[in-house]
Amino acid sequence: MPGDTAPIDFSGLIREGDLVVCGQATAEPVTLTEALMAQSEHLPAFRMMVGPIFSETFSAACAPHVSFQSYGVIGNARRLAKAGRLDMIPSNYSAFCADFASRCHQADVVLVQLAESGGRLSASLSNDYVIDAARGARLVIAEINPDAPFTFGAEWPGDVPIHIRVAARRPPVELPSPPLDDVSQRIAAHAAGLIADGSTLQFGVGRVPDAILSSLSHARNLGIHSGLINDAVVDLIERGAVTNAEKGIDAGITVTNQVIGTKRLYRFVHENKAVAVRPTSYTHGQGVLARINRLVAINSALQVGLDGSVNSETLNGVAIGAIGGQLDFVRGANASPGGRAIIALPATASDGTGRIVAHVETVTTPRADVDAIVTEWGIAALRGCGLAERARRMIAIAAPEHRDVLAEQLRGRPR
Known part of the structure; x- marks a missing residue:
């Protein structure tokens, strides 16, 4: 006791x-x-x-x-x-x-x-x-x-x-940003080309979103309306890349649902009227998201199928991810004037298996909602594409060693 x-x-x-x-x-x-x-x-x-x-x-x-x-x-x-x-x-x-x-x-x-x-x-x-x-x-x-x-x-x-x-007997939990690697930086270089000046950003936790944010220090008049903010946001604000001036709503205000980072971030948001930690009904609400100018949703995945279906939840029948706010923001970005919905992921998992697959085992974001898929090998812009063209574009951004197998699977002759 x-x-x-x-x-x-x-x-x-x-x-x-x-x-x-x-x-x-x-x-x-x-x-x-x-x-x-x-x-x-x-x-x-x-x-x-x-x-x-x-x-x-x-x-x-x-x-x-x-x-x-x-x-x-x-x-x-x-x-x-x-x-x-x-x-x-x-x-x-x-x-x-x-x-x-x-x-x-x-x-x-x-x-x-x-x-x-x-x-x-x-x-x-x-x-x-x-x-x-x-x-x-x-x-x-x-x-x-x-x-x-x-x-x-x-x-x-x-x-x-x-x-x-x-x-309380200890300070709040901290989550430092993970170190960037070559793959995440290559993904970021492709994704950055989809993010115009004046865009409003949503993003998640992890190496790839951090790499994308780190690649945007040259941008101008970016806004933030996200499920979370992290230390990388402080960098963008201090460098003048984020002004929240062109969002269409909440001018001058960084809007988030959660604050996930280190003491540096916590000091930055403390009694800072330029940051609003708003309820989920506002940060993730479809009516709100549709009013934001050029909302760019940046999310990740475990797998993406050749038809564009996104799996962010399970691998081999085991839950290791989440639906989270992915579909909320994908649909919000699609409804936003000039918005883009980016799913960014490495083409290869840590065990060498491909993350671009013929068919995903769980559908988190349906193919009908998908806009652009980004790996270190390029961008597959899928909005408006038929299934055959989608498959061609997805194979082109898979890891080179997996492309022939995917092409054979597409033709119904698995190796």
């Missing part, structure tokens, strides 16, 4: 069958989640809803009567999935968040990390589903973290009670 040094004793707070929801990614309230996992063996069986995990908190070795659910297998959530401890909810990120507001998902206990400034509270690094989950929860426990930035747009609503407050 927890001793006197525990930040909180969960005995009597967690009930049998509870759904416990905690902040995701860098917004994870680690002081609370670590205490909960440490005490889980002595608590009734409960379910834990998690998003991307970038901490070391959740282990497959935790109490077997704790079950986990998520909308994706991102970061260290892969450990839970590999151990068969993670139940996947196949939802678009926008729908997953909306399901808390509609009570399709009903949280019992919510654990949240908050920033405090001048008596005001902010959800700080993420404005996702936690507030709506808390609105309907029996118990809301807040970790007040003095190192978490106070962000505008994510202010904690006055009508959502906080029942217990705990002082």
Whole structure:
């Protein structure tokens, strides 16, 4: 059982069958989640809803009567999935968040990390589903973290009670940018040609999106309206490439749903009125995205088929990715005046297998929504193309050693 040094004793707070929801990614309230996992063996069986995990908190070795659910297998959530401890909810990120507001998902206990400034509270690094989950929860426990930035747009609503407050024992989780490699830089060189001055960018986490952002320091009047921002955005703003002047909405404001990076980024967004951490209904809303000028959605994938179908979820029947906000932003970019939807990925996986395939095993983004696929070998512009031309263009951007096999598979004579 927890001793006197525990930040909180969960005995009597967690009930049998509870759904416990905690902040995701860098917004994870680690002081609370670590205490909960440490005490889980002595608590009734409960379910834990998690998003991307970038901490070391959740282990497959935790109490077997704790079950986990998520909308994706991102970061260290892969450990839970590999151990068969993670139940996947196949939802678009926008729908997953909306399901808390509609009570399709009903949280019992919510654990949240908050920033405090001048008596005001902010959800700080993420404005996702936690507030709506808390609105309907029996118990809301807040970790007040003095190192978490106070962000505008994510202010904690006055009508959502906080029942217990705990002082944070460590700074927020950080996720440094991965080092760039030759392949990601080659992909970025191709993708940058699709991004005109005055474009508004959406992007995800990872080496390829970071490489693309790093290649845009020469651009002018870029905007940001994204599911997340990272340290690379600070670079673009400080170099004058991002001004948010031509977005059509939110002039001068970088708009995001989550802040995922390092202390440098957290210092930058702290009480910065030029950054708005907005709810998912705004950052991912189709009506909002369609009003943005030249929205360029930059997403990745595990596989892309010769017909353009995109798989970002599974390989060999195992979930290792997520639907996330990919389809939200692909469709939003397609509806945006002058918008582009880019799926960027290495042509070859780390084990040497090709990521351009005859047929994907799971369809995350349907072929009807696909615009441009980019690998280190070039760009396959697919919008408006027939299936035969799509296949030709996709084979041209596959790794050279896989092209003949793909061509034979296309002809129905697999080698």
